[in-house]
Amino acid sequence: MASSNYNINIFKPKTPYTKINSIIILTMIAIWAVAVFGFQFLLRFSETPTPEKGYITFEQSWGKIQKGRVTVGETRELVKVLLSVSGKSIKARSNESLRKFTTLLTYNLVPQEARPAYVALTKELENNKDIDTSYLAAMLGLKKDDLVAKAIPYTLVPADKAVLTQAELKEIPALMKKYLIHNQSVLTDTKFLGFPFHYFYTSVFLLILFVVLCWSYCIIIERVNKKYGIETDEG
Amino acid sequence: MIKSILNKLFFSAMLLAFSASSVYAASGVKLEGGFKVGPAIILICILCVFIGVGLFNQAKDTQDYWAAGRKISRVGSGMAIASNWMSAASFLGMAAIMYGSGYHGLSYVVGWTGGYVLLLVLMAAQIRRFGKYTAPDFIGDRFYSMTLRAVAAVVAIFISFCYCVGQFGGIGLMFKWILGINYVWAVLIGASVVLTYTLISGMLGVTKNMQIQYVIIIISFMIPLFIMTFKFDYFWLLPQIGYGKVVSDVVAGVSNSGFLNSFGHNYAIIATPEFAMPWDAATGKTFFQWMATCFALMVGTAGLPHVIQRFYVVPKTSDARWSVVWGLFFICLLYWSAPVYSAFGKILSSSPAVGSLAKDAIVVYTAQLGSLHPLIVGFLAAGAISAAFSTVSGLLVAGASAFSHDLYFKVINPQASAQTQMRMARLGTILMAVGVALVAMLKLALIAQLVAVAFSLAGCTIFPLFLLGIWWSGSNRQGATAGLWTGVAISLFSITYFVASKFGVMLPGYEFVNYWVNPWYFAWIGAPVAILVNIVVSLFTEPTPEDIKKFLATQVHGG
Numbered sequence: 005m006a007s008s009n010y011n012i013n014i015f016k017p018k019t020p021y022t023k024i025n026s027i028i029i030l031t032m033i034a035i036w037a038v039a040v041f042g043f044q045f046l047l048r049f050s051e052t053p054t055p056e057k058g059y060i061t062f063e064q065s066w067g068k069i070q071k072g073r074v075t076v077g078e079t080r081e082l083v084k085v086l087l088s089v090s091g092k093s094i095k096a097r098s099n100e101s102l103r104k105f106t107t108l109l110t111y112n113l114v115p116q117e118a119r120p121a122y123v124a125l126t127k128e129l130e131n132n133k134d135i136d137t138s139y140l141a142a143m144l145g146l147k148k149d150d151l152v153a154k155a156i157p158y159t160l161v162p163a164d165k166a167v168l169t170q171a172e173l174k175e176i177p178a179l180m181k182k183y184l185i186h187n188q189s190v191l192t193d194t195k196f197l198g199f200p201f202h203y204f205y206t207s208v209f210l211l212i213l214f215v216v217l218c219w220s221y222c223i224i225i226e227r228v229n230k231k232y233g234i235e236t237d238e239g
Numbered sequence: 240m241i242k243s244i245l246n247k248l249f250f251s252a253m254l255l256a257f258s259a260s261s262v263y264a265a266s267g268v269k270l271e272g273g274f275k276v277g278p279a280i281i282l283i284c285i286l287c288v289f290i291g292v293g294l295f296n297q298a299k300d301t302q303d304y305w306a307a308g309r310k311i312s313r314v315g316s317g318m319a320i321a322s323n324w325m326s327a328a329s330f331l332g333m334a335a336i337m338y339g340s341g342y343h344g345l346s347y348v349v350g351w352t353g354g355y356v357l358l359l360v361l362m363a364a365q366i367r368r369f370g371k372y373t374a375p376d377f378i379g380d381r382f383y384s385m386t387l388r389a390v391a392a393v394v395a396i397f398i399s400f401c402y403c404v405g406q407f408g409g410i411g412l413m414f415k416w417i418l419g420i421n422y423v424w425a426v427l428i429g430a431s432v433v434l435t436y437t438l439i440s441g442m443l444g445v446t447k448n449m450q451i452q453y454v455i456i457i458i459s460f461m462i463p464l465f466i467m468t469f470k471f472d473y474f475w476l477l478p479q480i481g482y483g484k485v486v487s488d489v490v491a492g493v494s495n496s497g498f499l500n501s502f503g504h505n506y507a508i509i510a511t512p513e514f515a516m517p518w519d520a521a522t523g524k525t526f527f528q529w530m531a532t533c534f535a536l537m538v539g540t541a542g543l544p545h546v547i548q549r550f551y552v553v554p555k556t557s558d559a560r561w562s563v564v565w566g567l568f569f570i571c572l573l574y575w576s577a578p579v580y581s582a583f584g585k586i587l588s589s590s591p592a593v594g595s596l597a598k599d600a601i602v603v604y605t606a607q608l609g610s611l612h613p614l615i616v617g618f619l620a621a622g623a624i625s626a627a628f629s630t631v632s633g634l635l636v637a638g639a640s641a642f643s644h645d646l647y648f649k650v651i652n653p654q655a656s657a658q659t660q661m662r663m664a665r666l667g668t669i670l671m672a673v674g675v676a677l678v679a680m681l682k683l684a685l686i687a688q689l690v691a692v693a694f695s696l697a698g699c700t701i702f703p704l705f706l707l708g709i710w711w712s713g714s715n716r717q718g719a720t721a722g723l724w725t726g727v728a729i730s731l732f733s734i735t736y737f738v739a740s741k742f743g744v745m746l747p748g749y750e751f752v753n754y755w756v757n758p759w760y761f762a763w764i765g766a767p768v769a770i771l772v773n774i775v776v777s778l779f780t781e782p783t784p785e786d787i788k789k790f791l792a793t794q795v796h797g798g
Contacts (some may be wrong), residue, residue, distance in 0.1 A: 005640050010788035012712040012796055022796060029360045036356045040349060041530065045519050048526050056510065092509040093521065094595050133592070151494060151509050158591040164411070186516040198474075198483030200490060203515050206345045207578050208479065211571045214352050218564045225364075226557060234797040235556050 022161035028228070031223040032221055039213055048204055050189040058085040061185035066177060076113065082142055083109050084152055087144075089183045091155030094184055094197040103161045111163050115142060126163040270613055272420040272595070278617025282417055285455060285621050286432060287455030289628065292451060308716050313558050315450055317565020322453035322551050324351075326630035327404075327409020329625045330460065330689030333574070334605075335598035337581035339685075341514045343524035344581065346533040347687055348574050350694075352567065353533070354540020359563040362541060365709045366550045367559035368795045373637075374544035374701055376647035381708040382719040383787060386547075390723060395544040396667075398693050399638035400675060402543075404635070405626040406688035407679035411590065412686075413624045414599050417617070422795035424549035429624070430676035437632040437672075438665055440495050452629040456571055459622025462615055463606045464579050470609065471498055471506060479575040485582040490515045493586065501610040504590035514585055528760065532691070535762035540692025542702030545637035576660050580605045599686050600756045635668045682743055691759040692734065698762030703769040709795065711774075712788045718777025726769035733761040 009018075014030070017023040037199045067081045068074040074082070086106040090097045097103070107126060109134075128135050134157075141153035194201040199208070229235050287480060308560050309713035326332075329351065337344030371377045374395055378390025397581070408428035415422050418703065433655065464478035470531070474481030492510030518529055550559040584601045587593075596604050606616045643664035663723035683689060688708035703722050737758040739746050756764065777783075 010637060010712065010785065010792035012710065012788070012791050014710040025796075032356065032360045036353065040353055040533065042531075044517075044526070044530060051517065056512065088509050092589070093513075095520075097591065137735045139619055149495075149505065151492075151505075151507050155591055178590055182520045183513070186512040186519055188512075188516060192516055195487065196483075200515050202343075202481060202517065203342070203486055206342075207348060210349050210573060211352050211574055214356050215568050215571055216566070217356050218567055221360055222560045222564055223555075227559070229557075229797075232797075 021228070021234065024228055024232075025225070028111040028221065028224055030096055032217055036214075036217060037200075040210060043202075043205060047191055048183070048188065050191055052189060053185050054188040056184045057184070058088055059180055061085050062177075062180045071107040079109055083113065084144055084146070085180075085184075087152045087155045087159055089180065090159040091152055093183060096179065097155070097158055099175070099179060100161070101168065102179055103159055104166040104168045104172065105176055107160045107163050107166040108168060110140065110160065111146075111166075114140075123163040126160045126166075129157050129160055130162060268609050272419055273444055275417050275613070275617060277614045278417045278620050279616070281617045282621045282624060285379055285625060288451065289625075290435070290754075294740040298554075313561040314565050316549065316558065316562035317569055318453040319449040320546070320566030321551065321561055321569030321573075322449035322456065322626075322629040323545065323625050323635055325453070325456055326690065327406045327623060327627035328687045328690035329570075329573055329577065330456065331409050331412070331599050332627035332685060333577040334580040334584065334602045335600075335685055336453045336687050337578055338584050338601045339598045340522040340524050341519055342517045343522055343529055346529045347536060347691070348577065350505060350533040350536025351540060352574055354537035355563055355567040355570070356538060357541040357625065358546070359560060359567075362547070362705055362709060363550050363563050364556045365795050366547055367556045368797070369709075370794075373640050373645055374547050374705075375641055375647075377547075377708070378701075378704050378719070379645070379649065380658070381578075381791075382704070382714075382716045382788065383784065384716045384720070387716065387723065388645055389650045390727075391574070391704070392641040392650075394696070394723075394727065395641040395645070396671070398544060398697050398701070399634040399641070400671060400678075401696060402545075402690055402693035403631055403634050403638075403671070403675040404678045404683075405686045405693075406631045407600065407675050408682065408689060409627045409678060409686050410624055410631070412597070413620050413627075415601070416600060416603060416724040417620055422682070426676055426679050429627075430672055430679075433628050433631050434669065435680045437635045438668055449629050449633070452625045453569060455625045456622050456629070457569070459618045459625070460573055460576055463609070463611055463619055464576055466611055466615070467583055467606075467609045469577075471496075471544075475634060478579055482582050483581040485579070485586065486515050488650070489582055491517075499610075500587045500590070500593075500608045502590070502593065502608070504592060506586060507687045508586045508589040514582075531757075531760040531763035535695045535698055535760040535766075536691060538698035538702045538762055538766045539691075539696070541784060542694040542697035542700070542705060543694070544641065544697070544701060545633050547595070547705070548637055548640075577595075577602075580672075583609060622626065623656050626742070636672045637670060639664040639667035642671075647798070681741075688759050689721045694727075695733070695758065695760060695762035695765065696730050699730050699765030702762075702766055707770065707773050707777075709791075711777075712727065712783055712791050713777050714773055717780040718773040721776040722769045722773030728763040728764055729756070729761060729768065729795050732756065733758050733765075 011018070012022075014026050017026040058080050061081050064079045065074055066079065069082070083106060086102060086109070090102060092108065111119065111122060121142075125135065125137070125140075129137075137156045138148045138154075140156055141148055141150065144153070146153040191202045191205075192200050198203045246735040333344060333347050333351075336347055361520055366377065369377055369381070371380060371391075375388045375391040377389040379385060407426055409495055410433065411422050411426035414420070414425035417589045418425065418428070420428075455742045459776035461478075464482075468478040468481045468485075469475035471485075473484050474631045483792045489508055489511045490510065492508055494505075494507045498506035518524055549562070580602045587605055588601075589597055593608070603616060603620050606619050643660050643666075646659050647663045652659075700723055703726060704719055707722070708719070733752070733756045736746050736749060736756075740749060740753070
């Protein structure tokens, strides 16, 4: 390429003005990039998959269930975990495997003589979610207005049709992992102004930084322009 | 004279709106359905004010229509940038994404604000010094090519088109909510109204409107936040900080707070850490997607023709810079606030009895679930419509000017009179609005996602041309052409896969393409590749003419 006195290249400024201009611009972009993307990398590299308490309960019971050695108490705790997953996510609640598994485990908890009534109740729930399910909540050791208890009518499926295939059963551990394990670190667990720190940094601080960066750039560049007599003709 | 008429109009509008409270009968606790009298009156009043302002500031000629005669102050221009920017995607879409995908939604918040830093330090003043009216104008002159100008004009129209689709979706949702009619009719009515006043007012009217719209948008968005943080006993003096505790409550869970939502359910939630924890598996979003979305939105911001175009309408170069600072600050006021809606929405809708809610309307639903006065909710919905309107009108003007000025006048018929150009601008506006309304009726995705397509498109096509066009005089016509076509090819590739899937056709390797070159963020790869192609081809072809280099060095960079 033929050399020219008018070549412009942000990385190879020629005049004193373009040199200082390039330094300012590249510094601003470096701060911006590190603040935005650098922090997310830091978040990524510092995180550890951290299970909720419910996941530990699930893991402890899951192996025993498959071997048929789970106790009533363990089953009860497991049903509560399944209901809590169902209760916090509409998507999880729409998962047929989760619903059937919860229905079948609850069936096992119901005393023999009350099982026909339980089956009838689950059938009725298909059409009416307002039916009283408080005895099931009580059986699980939950209060009526407990949020987990409120998930009962929206989770159970007609018990007489709740047949779980092997493939559906295999879905359960993946589902529990998906909803009960989270990427946490000191950055997410530290509180700042009530926020988890990383949330504050991204949703509040970065925006403040952007405004400050832009404001500083305007101030600095106007001083530089004044010094080098740029834009003076504009008044 | 005009001022006094406007004052009267505004006063009457407000009076009508507040008298509506006596008409408004309690609608019970129904989130959707039925004609809502109070919100409808507020909406009509606001639209009357917009049209009134547009009428009194009608464009006289093409210069007025495109660039508003360069009569706007720094703060005014900042407000116009903010209003132009704060669309249905900001007002409704961001909270929707955060409500559904948690921390992933913050990539939109950061992407849509961080891009302004790039825009300011790399482009604003230089574009103003270059002294053109439209983005294709710049591209055509800088790369001394009529063909490039025409292609850039078509790309600019397509970007505005994609951007508008999401906006019309938002307008449709809010008209549906207020009028209680079906979505298709709502889109048709909304589209007709926004088209009418854009045609009447042109950009001068639109700019004046934008300042009024900004005030309406920001007030309508803020009021519910103060009330909700106060009502649910959080730090209400600064809800944008006070909601930190709401986020922590969602993460840790709340039970028996003693408060109720409008259905009478407890203000409570089962511990939901996936709402705030980064790239949580439960949201279905990954670290890569966060980064790619954020980057794509940032480069898209710095490449959007209707945003770049605003720098031509300020009187001085320093005004171009300060208008970005003001614009960004005004934008941030809304962006600091949007996550508050998603956090409250999460708790207020947590009872299984509430069921599944349309995410794009979660801002309005949250206010309803928080038992806010129906008129405040109505004002909020009207604010959402204002946000969509202000953006759509700017986009229609950008699209129309690309059609009339860059395509028709500069390429097809250079002898066209000013009157003919004006006619073509209006024709372009109508054609675009009709096309957008038809596509919006298909409801292809969430508002923010539809708008993100426009950003990726701009990031792959316009952004590399401006970046290299300004900062590397070695970038020549051949390089720019190759880079632009590369960007267009990547964009078409991604969009084709997406559209085909929406019509039930899964093209080969769909899963792979949908993850790595997704329509919401394909610019993460498209922009760097387009830049690289531009550089490589430029290095191996004829250098840029000396007069263009000289113009860049002396006029644009002042060196």
